[in-house]
Structure formats: C-alpha cells, structure tokens
Amino acid sequence: MSGSERALYEQVILDHNKNPRNFREIAEPDRELKGYNPLCGDQFTIYVKFDGDVIADVAFKGSGCAISKSSASVMTTELKGKTRAEALEIFNRFHHMITSAPDAPMDEDALGKLRVFSGVREFPVRIKCATLAWHAMAAALENKQGQISTES
Numbered sequence: 001m002s003g004s005e006r007a008l009y010e011q012v013i014l015d016h017n018k019n020p021r022n023f024r025e026i027a028e029p030d031r032e033l034k035g036y037n038p039l040c041g042d043q044f045t046i047y048v049k050f051d052g053d054v055i056a057d058v059a060f061k062g063s064g065c066a067i068s069k070s071s072a073s074v075m076t077t078e079l080k081g082k083t084r085a086e087a088l089e090i091f092n093r094f095h096h097m098i099t100s101a102p103d104a105p106m107d108e109d110a111l112g113k114l115r116v117f118s119g120v121r122e123f124p125v126r127i128k129c130a131t132l133a134w135h136a137m138a139a140a141l142e143n144k145q146g147q148i149s150t151e152s
C-alpha cells in the first residue's frame, strides 16, 4: 500500500467514525443482534429488516473505537439491498482480506470500499474491532438472535 493510499483509507475511516451511516434503530426489525468485543469494549446492536430474501434496511447503534464504528458504518452501506447469499459472500470476502497476511494480494475490485480496512491486517489486535459488526450481521443472516461475543 502506498503512503497516499494509506492516507486516503484513513480519511474514509475517520469520516465514517465521525459521521456513521445508518446509525439508528430500526423499529420492529426482523433481526436484532448484539455484538461485543471485550478486548476493546466495542459494543454494537445490528438491526436488519428483510424484504423476502433482500436486506431492505440495515442499521446499527452502540459505541466502540474508530475501527469498529467505521467498519459497522461501511458494512451497512455495502449490504443494503443485497440478498442474504450476496451479503454472506461479501462477509467472507471481507473476513478473508482482514485475516490474511499484511502483504497478501487482494482482489481490489471485488472488495470495493472494504479495502479501506486492509491496513488493519498489520494490527492483529484490531481485527476483532473491524469484524465485530460483520460477525453480528452474519449471525443475523443465519437467523440467530441475541448476542455474539468475539471471545466465544
């Protein structure tokens, strides 16, 4: 990653942390999942509304570090309008990128905006921050309810 790319990615993360998208509750959601990362203290609730197989609306509330909050925010913008299968594929892509070696090649086109979190690979302690909301979302897509923890 070049220095200018890194600076651009940091800008996107800071922007989503400061002005998180879809940062609200959804009334009568079809799924409501709490995600908790005890290592950092990140705690978010993910709300999902389906229209058949499509994610009609997805939103989140809670608090956490800049990485966890911006990751949840970007996630909501990427998954809205997607089918369950598409969303799980995006989750897998993101998870694979973020848990791969810092110098591993990425499919940049397939990842799109999710690339901004590729720098997290260099900071293993931050990986659970970046994936917290995604794990909660994946659990929601698998029709689970309740709470997930990164330590379980």
Ligand code: ZN
Binding pocket: 037, 040, 041, 042, 064, 065, 066, 067, 068, 128, 129
């Ligand atoms: Zn965190």
